[in-house]
Amino acid sequence: xxxxxxxxxxSPDTDTICSALVYxxxxxxMGVEAHPARLGEINGETQFALNYFGVxxxxxxxxxxxxxxNVILVDHNEFQQSVDNIADVRITEVIDHHRVSNFETKEPLxxxxxxxxxxxxxxxxxxxxxxxxxxxxxxxxxxxAIISDSLLLKSPTCTQSDREAAYELAEIAGVDLETYxxxxxxxxxxxxxxxxxxLVTMDAKEFTMGDAKVQIAQVNAVDTSQIYESQDAIxxxxxxxISDKGLELFLFVATDILENDSDVLALGNAKGNVEKAFDVxxxxxxxxxxxxxxxxxxxxxxxxxEEFTK
Amino acid sequence: xxxxxxxxxxSPDTDTICSALVYxxxxxxMGVEAHPARLGEINGETQFALNYFGVxxxxxxxxxxxxxxNVILVDHNEFQQSVDNIADVRITEVIDHHRVSNFETKEPLxxxxxxxxxxxxxxxxxxxxxxxxxxxxxxxxxxxAIISDSLLLKSPTCTQSDREAAYELAEIAGVDLETYxxxxxxxxxxxxxxxxxxLVTMDAKEFTMGDAKVQIAQVNAVDTSQIYESQDAIxxxxxxxISDKGLELFLFVATDILENDSDVLALGNAKGNVEKAFDVxxxxxxxxxxxxxxxxxxxxxxxxxEEFTK
Numbered sequence: 001x002x003x004x005x006x007x008x009x010x011s012p013d014t015d016t017i018c019s020a021l022v023y024x025x026x027x028x029x030m031g032v033e034a035h036p037a038r039l040g041e042i043n044g045e046t047q048f049a050l051n052y053f054g055v056x057x058x059x060x061x062x063x064x065x066x067x068x069x070n071v072i073l074v075d076h077n078e079f080q081q082s083v084d085n086i087a088d089v090r091i092t093e094v095i096d097h098h099r100v101s102n103f104e105t106k107e108p109l110x111x112x113x114x115x116x117x118x119x120x121x122x123x124x125x126x127x128x129x130x131x132x133x134x135x136x137x138x139x140x141x142x143x144x145a146i147i148s149d150s151l152l153l154k155s156p157t158c159t160q161s162d163r164e165a166a167y168e169l170a171e172i173a174g175v176d177l178e179t180y181x182x183x184x185x186x187x188x189x190x191x192x193x194x195x196x197x198x199l200v201t202m203d204a205k206e207f208t209m210g211d212a213k214v215q216i217a218q219v220n221a222v223d224t225s226q227i228y229e230s231q232d233a234i235x236x237x238x239x240x241x242i243s244d245k246g247l248e249l250f251l252f253v254a255t256d257i258l259e260n261d262s263d264v265l266a267l268g269n270a271k272g273n274v275e276k277a278f279d280v281x282x283x284x285x286x287x288x289x290x291x292x293x294x295x296x297x298x299x300x301x302x303x304x305x306e307e308f309t310k
Numbered sequence: 311x312x313x314x315x316x317x318x319x320x321s322p323d324t325d326t327i328c329s330a331l332v333y334x335x336x337x338x339x340m341g342v343e344a345h346p347a348r349l350g351e352i353n354g355e356t357q358f359a360l361n362y363f364g365v366x367x368x369x370x371x372x373x374x375x376x377x378x379x380n381v382i383l384v385d386h387n388e389f390q391q392s393v394d395n396i397a398d399v400r401i402t403e404v405i406d407h408h409r410v411s412n413f414e415t416k417e418p419l420x421x422x423x424x425x426x427x428x429x430x431x432x433x434x435x436x437x438x439x440x441x442x443x444x445x446x447x448x449x450x451x452x453x454x455a456i457i458s459d460s461l462l463l464k465s466p467t468c469t470q471s472d473r474e475a476a477y478e479l480a481e482i483a484g485v486d487l488e489t490y491x492x493x494x495x496x497x498x499x500x501x502x503x504x505x506x507x508x509l510v511t512m513d514a515k516e517f518t519m520g521d522a523k524v525q526i527a528q529v530n531a532v533d534t535s536q537i538y539e540s541q542d543a544i545x546x547x548x549x550x551x552i553s554d555k556g557l558e559l560f561l562f563v564a565t566d567i568l569e570n571d572s573d574v575l576a577l578g579n580a581k582g583n584v585e586k587a588f589d590v591x592x593x594x595x596x597x598x599x600x601x602x603x604x605x606x607x608x609x610x611x612x613x614x615x616e617e618f619t620k
Contacts, residue, residue: 092425099418104411106615108607111410111423115402297418305416 002069004092007037007061007083008119009076011204014046014148014188018141019074019119020058022134023095026123027072029132034072037061039083043202045188045220049144052184053137053173064089075119077103077111080206095122098297102208117155117162120145124165139172147181148188151220154260157298185257189220196233200241200252207301209308212248212270215241216304218296224254224263231265231285238267249273251304255294262290270308277307312379314402317347317371317393318429319386321514321527324356324458324498328451329384329429330368333405336433337382339442344382347371349393353512355498355530359454362494363447363483374399385429387413387421390516405432408607412518427465427472430455434475449482457491458498461530464570467608495567499530506543510551510562517611519618522558522580525551526614528606534564534573541575541595548577559583561614565604572600580618587617 006024008016020036027034036058042050050057063085064071071086072093079086079102093110094103097119114122120142127134134142146166150158153166170177191199204217221227228234238250249268256263265287266274275281280288293299316334318326330346337344346368352360360367373395374381381396382403389396389412403420404413407429424432430452437444444452456476460468463476480487501509514527531537538544548560559578566573575597576584585591590598603609 097418099415100410100421101414103413105409106619107612108407108409108425109423110425111421113419113421115418115420302417309416 001033003067004032004034004070004072005037005061005064005068006034006072006074007039007058008074009081009205010039010083011202012038012040012046013043013203014049014184015119015145016075017042017046017058018049018145019095019123021055022120022123022138022141023072023074023126024058025135025138026127026130026132030130035059041202043188044190045148045184046144048184048187049141049148052180053140053144055137055141074123077101077113078207079103080208095119095126097122099301116159117157118146118149118165120149121159121162121165124169125161134169134172136173139169140175143169143173143175143177143180144184147177147184151255151257151260151294152178152181152185155295155298157295185220186222189222189257191219191221191227196230196237199227199230199234200237200250205296206245206247207305209305212308213246214249214251214270214304214308215245215247216251216253216296216300218253218255218262220255220257222256222258224256227254228263228265228287231287234265235267235286238265242268248308249304251300253290253293253296253300260292260294262293264288264290273304273307277303311343313377314342314344314380314382315347315371315374315378316344316382316384317349317368318384319391319515320349320393321512322348322350322356323353323385323513324359324494325429325455326385327352327356327368328359328455329405329433331365332430332433332448332451333382333384333436334368335445335448336437336440336442340440345369351512353498354500355458355494356454358494358497359451359458362490363450363454365447365451384433387411387423388517389413390518405429405436407432409611426469427467428456428459428475430459431469431472431475434479435471444479444482446483449479450485453479453483453485453487453490454494457487457494461565461567461570461604462488462491462495465605465608467605495530496532499532499567501529501531501537506540506547509537509540509544510547510560515606516555516557517615519615522618523556524559524561524580524614524618525555525557526561526563526606526610528563528565528572530565530567532566532568534566537564538573538575538597544575545577545596548575552578558618559614561610563600563603563606563610570602570604572603574598574600583614583617587613 024034024036038058070092071089096113248270252265254263334344334346348368380402381399406423517524558580562575564573
């Protein structure tokens with residue numbers, strides 16, 4: 001039987017991990033030999049969800065091995081966010097909710113992107129389309145992904161479909177949405193054991209905007225000022241990555257999960273584009289408060305890309 | 311209300327035209343102001359289908375005007391096959407059955423590609439998903455698209471889904487699949503009034519393979535030898551396009567709809583790749599018979615891309 005590997009993006013977040021796990025399980029139930037995988041470390045928030053619902057993390061892979069026939073991408077499509085040898089593998093499916101960019105195949109495939117807040121919302125629908133009941137564990141994982149991507153249904157990326165899926169899944173998972181959600185987000189916002197390097201890499205994504213390489217890292221926090229107590233160390237790590245990767249801009253986004261604002265730090269030659277894109281002025285520490293901005297995808301990438309391609 | 315324009319690829323074929331018409335109608339029924347459009351001349355096969363079912367061709371456009379809010383692409387995604395100002399418009403949906411390549415958006419969108427033989431097959435499914443009955447005219451258009459793309463269900467691109475959709479739609483359209491299908495294909499294969507320029511441009515698509523620009527034109531015929539009576543004139547037109555566009559290869563594919571073979575003519579610096587990709591030798595007229603090859607997408611683009619990216 002063909003062997004299929006399913007994984008999400010580098011610097012995995014809760015949606016990427018949970019979607020890989022749940023989709024592999026759905027595929028297995030449909031008679032496909034599918035294995036979930038991950039491209040990086042499990043973060044504190046995701047670990048909380050896995051522990052809560054008693055599910056093992058997927059296996060870590062550095063590259064796709066030769067014995068894999070097919071690859072399914074969840075929660076991403078841009079090659080620079082994927083496994084290093086992505087251009088050499090046969091991608092048969094993509095299930096995603098991001099913009100489409102820097103993606104290509106030689107052959108037709110099943111590519112399903114929907115403008116919803118979370119890959120898990122699409123997977124919940126796919127269970128119904130295929131007449132498969134979502135198990136309690138899988139409901140818990142999908143719910144955790146939605147809570148994570150929508151900051152407890154508060155992000156502007158959150159659609160009516162995400163909301164409906166979340167309430168439905170909370171019921172199956174047997175948890176109270178608000179209570180469980182806040183507990184999970186707080187677990188992810190506990191940054192006490194993180195080094196400056198961890199902070200700038202744990203949820204970092206690289207984008208091509210016009211001709212520029214841009215990296216955007218995001219952390220959730222209950223108190224963003226605590227993070228910036230180590231701003232010097234954070235800047236040092238960012239400068240190193242800017243030089244290693246030849247970035248035009250590295251934007252570090254510290255999102256306050258209670259206030260739903262982001263305190264950002266911008267470094268790189270193109271940091272002026274952050275000021276223009278959000279109509280703010282960076283202070284003498286290269287920082288600015290972006291009021292009401294919590295979504296990298298909908299509020300940050302879109303505006304910045306606009307600025308870089310003007 | 312937002313104005314949405316729906317169109318398929320340049321050098322439109324029956325699937326591109328019929329899918330734009332039917333999807334615009336479905337969108338209208340779902341309360342969206344959608345208008346079908348076309349990027350080129352209607353071919354003889356498509357005109358036969360439109361006449362048979364009494365449907366007007368979509369309006370021709372050279373570019374997307376400023377008063378259009380959203381664009382939906384059907385039956386293609388590669389920008390070089392689309393409208394010239396595609397990079398400046400807001401693409402909100404793609405419904406397609408081709409490989410994904412040279413496509414990108416700034417924002418998340420609804421992107422639905424399925425590895426089936428025809429866009430119309432996906433649109434038939436979407437009617438069901440949205441609880442909309444396919445009208446007799448629309449069934450005729452969708453059926454025509456499937457017959458066209460699958461050469462009357464004989465192409466290797468034709469899947470079980472396409473077959474089932476075709477029989478279902480023939481029933482609604484009130485036609486005999488075989489009789490209507492052969493009549494329609496023959497209307498398309500009547501090339502008696504076509505100039506050499508028409509032949510090499512009427513169904514031509516451009517691809518990027520590795521670093522090379524490759525154009526592949528295809529015509530259906532009942533007798534391919536008749537086409538090559540004007541080979542000198544055809545070559546002259548091809549040479550002109552190779553030089554205008556800087557192509558590495560121009561492959562002209564004359565497909566015999568009764569024998570299900572293709573008699574191809576290859577010009578350009580990289581014509582040797584055709585020999586390698588299909589394990590044939592071009593004769594002293596730069597031609598070769600590709601036995602059993604009828605699908606540009608599945609049998610030609612895939613093999614050639616492989617060769618160009620080795």
